[in-house]
Amino acid sequence: TTAPTSPFQLTEEHLAVRDAARDFAQELWAGVIERDEHQKFPTEQIKKMGELGFMGMMVSPEYGGSGLDTMSYVLAMEEISKVDASCSVIMSVNNSLVCWGLEKYGTEEQKQKYLPRLCSGEIVGAFALSEPEAGSDATSQQTTAEDKGDYYLLNGTKNWITNGTTASVYLVIAQTHPELKSRGINVLIVDKDMPGFQQGPKENKLGIRGSDTCSLLFNDVQVPKENRIGADGFGFKFAMQVLAGGRIGIAAQALGIASGSLELSIKYAKERKAFGVPIAQHQAIQFKLADMATNVEAARLLCLKAAADKDNNADYAKSGAMAKLFASKTAMDAAVEAVQIHGGYGFVKEYHVERFMRDAKITQIYEGTSEIQKIVISREILK
Ligand code: CAA
Ligand code: FAD
DSSP, rough: OOOOOSSSSHHHHHHHHHHHHHHHHHTTTTHHHHHHHHHHOOOOHHHHHTTTTSSSSSHHHHHTTTOOHHHHHHHHHHHHHOOOOOHHHHIIIIIIIIIHHHHHHHHHHHHHHHHHHHHHHHSSSEEEEOBBSSSSSOOOOEEEEEEESSSEEEEEEEEEEEETTTTTTTEEEEESSSSGGGGGGEEEETTTTTTTTTEOOOOOOOSSSTTEEEEEEEEEEEEEEGBBBBSSTTTHHHHHHHHHHHHHHHHHHHHHHHHHHHHHHHHHHOOEEEEEEEGGGSSHHHHHHHHHHHHHHHHHHHHHHHHHHTTOOOOOOHHHHHHHHHHHHHHHHHHHHHHHHGGGGSSSSGGGGGHHHHHHTTTTTTTSSSSHHHHHHHHHOOO
16 A cells, blocks of 8 residues: 555554555446436445444444544545445444534433444444425524423424435434524434335435435324433434534545546556547646546545544534535535547546536535535634
8 A cells, every 4th residue: 555645644554544445345336327317326335334333433332333443434434425316325424423422412321222233334334414495594493393291293294305314324314492592402313114104205316316315204203202312402403513514525425436537547647548548648638637636636645634623623623514515515626627638528427527527516415505504614713
């Protein structure tokens, strides 16, 4: 292995995790086009990722996790996203939004009950904040969790939920005390088979088509009080805290799409001949590759910076938002250029870069759009 030079302290363990993810990711090429075309959930692949420790990377071994740091998580997310961003979004939601939130804020009983199975890949989790009328404006929650003494009565609709039809456990954000606005919101653990809980049909998406996204409908679902995470009214802060870390994961996903686009483009440019020479000898192609490589490197440094901030208990809301903002734009730009470098071949599925271009777009939308990242960053720098 050649260690990349980096201002960040990448240990032997980090490089071993990166190499293990890189080796495993090669298995994801098989069937990736078919999974994308038919919106087929990567069931077997996710099981294997659980067995290899990629589904609960940052969870303590006490609860079945790999006990690794955020740097390791970023390195693994990049490698898996280089091949299949559908697998990596399933991984990202499970790791950063569900497992991290449960381990950090859950009760001992909640952790024992859910974490080992979430880490092993036996089950996957989902995180449900967005609603038809509350996306970026996330405090405008219309879903209600009425306090009924022993239980909450949950009613409402969630939209665009990743792992929506395949998850077994859902962290659902809902309003209990509307008069308290964001301070009246709770987060509840909802099991798939609770009466009154229904999943909508799979959305037919532009990209990350192997991951399943759907709406969730709650009709008088009785959720026991012990399924609340944290104190009464902690739900919105919970959502913001898990998303601050989640954005580092999505930034790494975007980085992987960008670096995957670059790698395929370098390989193709050396092979494809036009006007008697490999196209890599035309300066117009060289300059595209130079721009892509520079942006990929900058995105990687921002991702590692945000991960290092989180691992060192420094504030990471701003650095995570910066990493996501920059890496998602890099992913989009690099994937578009990769298609251009591949010419007509880039426009068909066999060469993968058209899928990268479709997958890249979502990284500028979910876990807070690019405009929302700019709001988070500007609020921090203007404090
Ligand atoms: N940590 C802790 N608390 C935080 C916080 C953070 N990082 N950010 C905000 N808060 C708190 C605030 O302090 C405030 O609490 P107090 O009133 O007690 O001070 C409360 O949250 C409300 O904050 P704001 O007043 O700043 O609320 P706002 O209405 O201005 O909105 C926002 C802030 C940043 C725009 C927020 O609504 C937001 O992040 N929107 C985007 C939503 C989003 O990212 N959704 C992603 C869904 S999950 C997903 O997409 C998964 C996937 O695809 C794979
Ligand atoms: P809107 O909030 O309606 O935004 C529309 C446009 O207006 C955007 O360009 C936005 O940036 C802009 N805008 C809005 N407010 C402002 C402002 N104040 N200033 C400037 N511009 C603004 N959510 C979950 O909870 N869990 C999930 O697992 C999940 N997975 C998803 C998977 C997919 C494939 C998709 C498509 C979405 C997913 N989401 C999930 C939802 C996602 O987080 C939201 O789509 C996103 O936060 C944007 O919300 P919205 O779609 O309602 O857009």
